[in-house]
Amino acid sequence: MESTNQGRWDHSVDLLIVGSGAGAMTAALAGCDRGADALLIEKSDRYGGSSAMSGGGLWVPCNHLMAEVGVDDDPEDAWTYLRETTGGEVSEDRLRAYLEKAPEMVRYLVEHTRAEFVSLPEYADYYQRIPGSRPGGRSLEPKNFDAGLLGEEFLKMREQNPQMLIMNRIFMTVFEARTMLTRAPGWIGITMRLMARYWLDVPWRFRSRRDRNLAMGNALVGMLRRSLMDRGIPLWLETVARELIVEDGRVVGALVEKEGRKIRIAASKGVVLAAGGFEGDQAMRERYLPNPTRVEWSCANKHNTGDAIRMGQTVGAALELMSDAWWGPTSVVPGEEHARMLVIEKSLPGSILVNKAGERFVNEAAPYIDVVNEMYAKDSPEKPCVPAYLVFDASFRQKYPCGPLLQASQQPDWALPRSLKQGYLKKADTLEGLAAELGIGAAGLRESVEKLNEYARTGEDLDFHRGETVFDRYYGDEKVAPNPCLAPIEKPPFYGLEAYPGELGTKGGLKTDASARVLKESGEPIPGLYAIGNCSASVMGHSYPGAGSTLGPATTFGYIAARHAMGA
Ligand SMILES: Cc1cc2nc3c(=O)[nH]c(=O)nc-3n(C[C@H](O)[C@H](O)[C@H](O)COP(=O)(O)OP(=O)(O)OC[C@H]3O[C@@H](n4cnc5c(N)ncnc54)[C@H](O)[C@@H]3O)c2cc1C
Numbered sequence: 001m002e003s004t005n006q007g008r009w010d011h012s013v014d015l016l017i018v019g020s021g022a023g024a025m026t027a028a029l030a031g032c033d034r035g036a037d038a039l040l041i042e043k044s045d046r047y048g049g050s051s052a053m054s055g056g057g058l059w060v061p062c063n064h065l066m067a068e069v070g071v072d073d074d075p076e077d078a079w080t081y082l083r084e085t086t087g088g089e090v091s092e093d094r095l096r097a098y099l100e101k102a103p104e105m106v107r108y109l110v111e112h113t114r115a116e117f118v119s120l121p122e123y124a125d126y127y128q129r130i131p132g133s134r135p136g137g138r139s140l141e142p143k144n145f146d147a148g149l150l151g152e153e154f155l156k157m158r159e160q161n162p163q164m165l166i167m168n169r170i171f172m173t174v175f176e177a178r179t180m181l182t183r184a185p186g187w188i189g190i191t192m193r194l195m196a197r198y199w200l201d202v203p204w205r206f207r208s209r210r211d212r213n214l215a216m217g218n219a220l221v222g223m224l225r226r227s228l229m230d231r232g233i234p235l236w237l238e239t240v241a242r243e244l245i246v247e248d249g250r251v252v253g254a255l256v257e258k259e260g261r262k263i264r265i266a267a268s269k270g271v272v273l274a275a276g277g278f279e280g281d282q283a284m285r286e287r288y289l290p291n292p293t294r295v296e297w298s299c300a301n302k303h304n305t306g307d308a309i310r311m312g313q314t315v316g317a318a319l320e321l322m323s324d325a326w327w328g329p330t331s332v333v334p335g336e337e338h339a340r341m342l343v344i345e346k347s348l349p350g351s352i353l354v355n356k357a358g359e360r361f362v363n364e365a366a367p368y369i370d371v372v373n374e375m376y377a378k379d380s381p382e383k384p385c386v387p388a389y390l391v392f393d394a395s396f397r398q399k400y401p402c403g404p405l406l407q408a409s410q411q412p413d414w415a416l417p418r419s420l421k422q423g424y425l426k427k428a429d430t431l432e433g434l435a436a437e438l439g440i441g442a443a444g445l446r447e448s449v450e451k452l453n454e455y456a457r458t459g460e461d462l463d464f465h466r467g468e469t470v471f472d473r474y475y476g477d478e479k480v481a482p483n484p485c486l487a488p489i490e491k492p493p494f495y496g497l498e499a500y501p502g503e504l505g506t507k508g509g510l511k512t513d514a515s516a517r518v519l520k521e522s523g524e525p526i527p528g529l530y531a532i533g534n535c536s537a538s539v540m541g542h543s544y545p546g547a548g549s550t551l552g553p554a555t556t557f558g559y560i561a562a563r564h565a566m567g568a
Contacts, residue, residue, distance in 0.1 A: 009253065009266040013039040015565055016254055016267035018241040018308060019274035021051035022217075023533040023554030025224035026105065027272045029113055031562035032231050036269060038562075040228070041239040041256055043303050047225065048158040049276055050301040050505050050534075051551060053338070054217035055164060055174055058117070058140045058555060059548035060102040065110075069121040071137030075099065081125065081132030086541040094539050097514035097560065102552055105559040106140065113227035115220070116143040120174060125546040126367040128469040135470050139547040141174045142219040147212045148204070149226050155208065156237065157225065160218045161299060162404070163340040166191075170198045171215035174547075181344045181401060182477050220551070241307060244271060244315050244529065251315065251528035270528045270565035273312060273518070274558065276304030277506030277534035279325070284309075288322040288508065290376045290501075292386055297330050297502035299339050304505065308535035312510040315529065318521040320537035321508035326550055328368030329353065329375070329388065330502025331403040334419040339502045340403050342390060343368055346499075347475035349487030350396035352452055353499060356384040358435055358444025360452070363464035365472035365485045369544040372501040387498040389438050391445065394491040400477075403497065426496045434494040449489045459483035505550065507538040516561035530561035 015031045017024045020042035028038040046052075061078030078099050086095065109115035117140040125133040147154040162168045164177070172180065172194055180187045197213060199205070204212045214222045228235060236258060243255040245264065253266040278284040280302040285293045295302065313319065329346060330339035345351055347365035355361050355378070362374040379385040390402070398408045404420060405411065416425070426437040431449055435442035455461045459482030467473055467485030476484030510518045510531040517525035518536075533554035540549050 008264065010263035012266040012268070013037050014267065014269040015039070015272060015562060016041070016265050017272045017274055018254065019049060019276060019533070020047035020235055021049035021274060021276065021533055021554065022220050022224060022551055023051070023558035024272070024274035025221070025228060026109065026555040027274065027532065027558035027562040028233050029224065029227055029231070030108065030559045031566055032233055033112060034563055034566035034568050036562065036566050038233050039265070040233070040235040041241060042235060042237050043240045043275070043307070045238050046156055046158040047235055047237060048217070048221040050304065051554070052158040052217045052221040053161040053299070053301060054504070054551065055547070056142045056216040056220035056551065057174060057548035058106065058552040059138055059546040060106050060140055060552050061099060061138045063103045063106050063119060063138065063140060065106070065117055065119040065140060066137040069119045069137060071119065071121050071134065073134060073137065077132035077134070079132070081130055082545060084130045084132065085127055085543040085545045087543065089541040090539055091514070093514040098539050098553060098556055101560050102556040105556045108559065109555075113223065114145075114230070115223040115227065117141060118143060120547075122474065123174070123547050124471040124474055126471050126544055128471050141216070142223060144171070144173065145214045145219040145222040147210070147214050147222060150222055153225060153229065154222070157218060157221060158301065159210065160216060161338055161340070162336060164216050166194060169209055169211060170194055171211045171213050171218065173215045178344075178475065182348065182475060183399065184478060241275065241311065244311050246315055249527060251526060267528070270530055272558070272561050272565070273308035273510065273529070273531040273535050274533050274554070275308035275535050276301060277325070277509060278306030278309060279304050279503060279506050281305040289325060289506070290323065293501070296332055297339050297500040299328075299330060299341050299502060300505040302337070304534065308531065309509045312518055312529070312531060312535070315526060316520045317518045317526060317529070318511040319509065320511045321541070324508050324542055325503035325506045326369065326544065327372030327501060327503050329371050329499040331497060331499060333404045334424055336404070339500065341368065341502065341504065342403065342499055344475045345400065345402040346371065346390065347472060347485055348396070348400050349456070349477050349480045349483070349485055350489055351390055351392040351402075352448060352489065353388045353390055354440065354445060354448055355388055356440050358441035358446070358448060359383065360448045360463060361385055361388070363461070363466045363472070365466045365475065367471065367544055372503070375501045387500050389440055389496050390499050391434065391489065391494065391496045393489045393494050395487070396489070397495055424497060427493050429492045431494055434496050438496045452486070453488040453490060456483070456486040456488045459486065461486060505534045507534060507540070507550070509535045509537050512536045512557070515564040516557040517564070530565065532557040532561055
């Protein structure tokens with residue numbers, strides 16, 4: 001929309017950044033370090049968005065930290081892998097920009113801000129059969145960060161998604177989570193250490209129930225928030241961007257609403273939209289995503305309601321990839337604000353995903369995005385896959401946590417809260433009884449289980465090849481042989497819960513170029529306007545090459561956008 005400005009600004013900055021996730025903060029830091037007077041505005045009363053709730057992983061091929069864990073990489077391999085996984089759907093210059101600038105961005109954060117990362121040597125790229133993949137090292141996770149360094153600002157950070165916490169409160173790193181959940185060697189020691197660290201931190205216990213030792217997304221956002229504080233970069237909470245202000249075809253600022261008051265903010269170098277996707281907007285979901293779809297199935301920040309996408313459209317921006325998301329099967333837990341993604345429990349041996357007919361339809365250990373793509377692709381009136389059902393037995397329940405349930409060895413069925421016992425978790429002494437409880441086909445379920453039990457014995461899943469790749473096995477149980485992702489389902493009682501086609505955020509949005517500039521339908525950039533993160537169409541196209549494929553680009557294109565705006 002062309003708004004007349006008449007020279008009346010309420011506030012002026014060089015760079016206005018809409019949103020407060022990891023990409024937004026990286027843009028503010030990179031801009032400031034190039035001399036920009038930057039301002040971040042956040043719609044809700046908490047900063048951090050989905051970035052703070054997340055695993056905090058960044059997928060960065062050829063990052064400089066890989067060498068520390070003994071993994072090598074090669075730019076040509078990275079190029080081959082990314083080009084193949086994105087299947088020709090993303091322009092070459094954007095892919096090249098990502099591969100070139102992502103390692104530079106990581107080095108910048110490590111050398112110039114409070115951010116610290118480690119490379120995960122065993123977190124395999126998701127498509128091991130594609131040339132150029134690596135069995136680990138490209139995914140980075142933030143180190144622990146002391147919340148005490150944030151002072152009162154800590155309590156204004158969006159809380160971590162509960163699925164990333166022990167007992168809804170204690171932080172763990174990705175490495176620790178995997179070790180504990182898959183019962184890999186050392187898991188008991190790690191559990192004891194984390195519990196002791198939390199409960200013995202007596203002064204902090206008087207201050208907050210939240211753990212001081214931030215990990216994953218809270219650590220990432222904490223490090224970046226502290227770095228903003230070091231530079232005195234302001235972050236205004238409860239400030240909603242409503243409209244872009246355009247003069248002579250250039251975006252020169254935005255109309256925002258702060259504490260009920262409309263104010264005009266001038267942005268002489270540019271506006272960076274970093275306001276997340278449209279996962280929190282039911283109408284946009286129904287319009288663009290495959291149906292059925294529900295906001296409740298999303299794990300992401302509910303304040304991400306597509307605002308930036310709509311604002312961009314109003315000034316003539318083109319859209320791309322709107323039907324896609326960072327999919328994963330999710331569980332909707334009564335009383336919880338966000339859904340939980342079933343990442344590990346679907347790969348661990350002794351669980352299966354079935355459709356309404358009781359039949360398996362997918363390699364459960366495949367990348368989560370693929371599992372949901374199959375849910376939608378195979379959903380039919382005869383054999384609905386939405387919802388699907390995660391089925392397991394008493395042996396699985398005894399050993400492994402699942403969604404909000406701790407393993408029965410620590411939380412037997414009688415100790416489960418009533419909300420989980422009544423309605424959420426279905427249970428029966430026979431498979432037929434469980435099928436009746438879930439409302440699914442008993443014959444199909446029995447046949448699926450019998451086949452699975454045979455595959456568990458031979459180690460070969462003849463139907464869906466579960467457990468054949470290094471990626472599948474990352475969340476397997478290495479003590480289970482011959483296939484760490486396969487175990488029989490045979491010991492009563494049998495359990496089941498519903499799994500929905502949820503996501504970590506949507507991935508379609510404003511079309512951008514290699515400099516993160518927003519493009520018109522004609523391909524021309526809109527001067528002064530940048531978009532990063534999930535309000536922009538992802539550089540990963542329809543793919544999800546490895547853990548950290550959303551935050552890697554959000555931070556990298558934040559870095560690129562700010563530097564471009566500052567003329568670097
Ligand atoms: C449980 C979970 C685990 C995940 N793990 C990983 C992982 O390990 N690695 C990875 O790469 N990805 C992960 N993701 C996905 C990743 O967190 C998101 O894709 C990413 O954070 C999106 O970044 P963003 O900047 O686009 O949005 P966000 O981080 O959500 O930030 C957007 C912000 O903009 C604000 N906002 C919205 N509208 C306005 C407005 N009009 N004005 C002002 N502010 C506005 C929102 O309130 C929000 O705070 C995970 C997600 C979840 C939920």
